[in-house]
Amino acid sequence: MPVSAMVQLVWFKRDLRTADHRPLAEAAASGPVIPLYVAEPEYWALPDTSRRQYLAVRSALEALSLRLEQLGAPLIIRIGSVVEQLSRIHRAVGLTRILAHQETGNAWTFARDRAVRRFCRDAGIAFVEYPQFGVVRGLRNRDEWGARSAAILRAPPLPEPACLIAATRAPAGEIPTPEQLGLPEDVCGQPQPGTRQSALALLNSFFAGRGAHYRRAMSNPLAGADACSRLSVPLATGAISIREALAACYAARNKPAAVPRTAIDSLISRLHWHCHFIQKLESEPQMEHHSVHPAHERARVLTAADDPTLLAWATGRSGYPFADACMRSLIATGWLNFRMRAMLMSFAVHHLGLDWRACGLHLARLFTDYEPGIHWPQVQMQSGQTGINTPRIYNPVKQGLDQDPTGAFTRRWVPELAELPLALLQTPWLAEAGQPAPVVDPHHAIRDARARLSQVRAEPGYRTASEAVFRKHGSRTRRLEDDHPQRQRAIKKEKTTMAKRQLALEF
Structure with missing residues (x-):
């Protein structure tokens, strides 16, 4: 078919830009194009999505729509099922090629993308997908990932197309409001923009x-x-x-x-x-729902959505001031630094004995920057489900003393404790004023967490299963369970000291 006869559609998903966008660049080089974004109510009704996430997406959509119009091909925005919208467009203009980035999303988006592939196959439309990150689809051996990922990431970013030719004069459509997608109100009314x-x-x-x-x-x-x-x-x-x-x-x-x-x-x-x-x-898409290590999956005890301990943790009412401050800050702002995210997850599973998925869903909704491919592996890692990482049981009292030494952060987000002296701020239950006790005793909680982990890790075949997980997912710059940050810092410090001694001949 001559290039001029091609009717191309670029399907935008989690790639709301015009520069370093290979599907758009390839389409622009071949002829007229239809840029399409479909807002999917079914997706935004999932338990890991939220209004704050959509507001960030909406800000990026507004900027993308303006830029595409300036380049010559307005963004077509539709609401509903992607397959249904593609089918309507195909009936109207006769699509010959759909270009998109690969998406590593949740189970729902995996299923949707498979449905789009089936539609294209049945309709005789070429469906071309390109890598979005340094992620390799169909990777058979993790040993190959480093070089293949580096080849993607080291390539220079693609320039924005100089101009676009629109392949349709169909109405562009309006970017839907959160209410149109059924998204409830959120205390985080102005999350960080995603533009x-x-x-x-x-x-x-x-x-x-x-x-x-x-x-x-x-x-x-x-x-x-x-x-x-x-x-x-x-x-x-x-x-x-x-x-x-x-x-x-x-x-x-x-x-x-x-x-x-x-x-x-x-x-x-x-x-x-x-x-x-x-x-x-x-x-391994299943890690969104199942523990990576089979022994940890067998040991799981599911947590009900109305579990009082889960609700106390989720609302910043656990009685541990620093953990509560982090949760309340996240609820209000949609962002939290990495270490505190790890602490909240570790605290929920190890101290409170909650199931990792129930906690992971709550955090996913709160993160404006929710990226499923980062979130679920991190949830499993911080809750000790992988069998290949050193279990980290973050003590929220110690973290408060270390990371909030002046108490400013804790007092800001837990104002009911603002008058407590600094020495008691992270352990208010020790105050003479009779502050309420935390939901679990700190000493018993850590002891019980270690006992649970030890029991699972003592199962026959645990090490063999861990080695299989490591072969599939482990970083090739590390060895199995050789990832404890304090140990790594100590080794690095010792090597530096030895090098200085050798340089100074201080043997």
């Missing part, structure tokens, strides 16, 4: 000095809110690609900057980990 403009501004401010204390501040929930890159929301909407973010980091690294090179290197490392975790869900 390209905000992503570029965040990168510029990070390199201009905001990220100067990135490495030291990233674990602090108060300082981290400013010092962290905050790119997670526009990365989740796809307003900026991971490759563009990496390219900006490498460019800043190679010229004088207001932030130390070590801070930029740390950000580069975390951007690479983004793809490492998404690859896990891509390779």
Whole structure:
């Protein structure tokens, strides 16, 4: 078929940008194009989605729609089932090719994408998908992932098409409101935007000095809110690609900057980990619902949605001030730094004995930057379900003392404790005023958590199953269970000390 006779459609999903967008670039080079985004009410009714997530998507859609119109092909926006909308467009114009990015989403989006492939096959439409991240679809051997992922990420970002030719004059349609999608009100009324403009501004401010204390501040929930890159929301909407973010980091690294090179290197490392975790869900979609390690799946005890302990944790009423402050902050703002996310998950499963999936769904709804491919592997890792990571039982009292030494963060989000002296702020139940006890005794909770983990890990065949999980998902820069951060820091410190001694001949 001549190129001029082709009717192409670019299906936008979690890739709401015009630059470094291979489906759009390929279509633009071949002829007229129909850019399409379908808002799917069924998706937004899922238990891991929320209004705050959609508001971030909506902001990115508004910016994308404006830019596509400027380039010459307005964004067609429809509401409903993707297959139904594609079928209607096909009947109207006779589609010959649909181009899209691969999406590593939840089980629902996996099923939807399979339905689109079936529709295209039955309708005789070519369906072409391209990698969105450094994630390899159909990966058979994790040993191959590093090189194949690097090849994707090291390629220069694609430029935005100079112009587009619209293949239809159909009405563009309106971006639906949250109410049209059935999304309930949310206390986080103004979540972080997911636009390209905000992503570029965040990168510029990070390199201009905001990220100067990135490495030291990233674990602090108060300082981290400013010092962290905050790119997670526009990365989740796809307003900026991971490759563009990496390219900006490498460019800043190679010229004088207001932030130390070590801070930029740390950000580069975390951007690479983004793809490492998404690859896990891509390779094993079942981890959204089932523990990766079979022994942990057998030991699971499901938590009911109305469980009082779950509700206390989910609303920031557990009686552990720092954990409650983190949860209340997340509820109000839609963002929390990584270490505190890990602590909330570890605390829920280990201290409170809750099921990881019930807690994971609640956190997913609260995260404006919810990325299923990162979220569910992290949920499993922090709740000790993988069998290949050193179990981390974060003590919320110790974390409060370490990460909120002045008590400013805790007092801000748990104002009922504002008058307590700093020495009692993280353990108010020890105050003479008779503060209410936490939902579980801290000493008994840690003891019971360790006992549960030990019992599961003592099962016959546990190590063999762990080795199988590691072969499928483990980082090839580490060995099985050799990932404890304190141990790694101690080893690095010892090597540095030895090197200095050898240099100074201090044997």
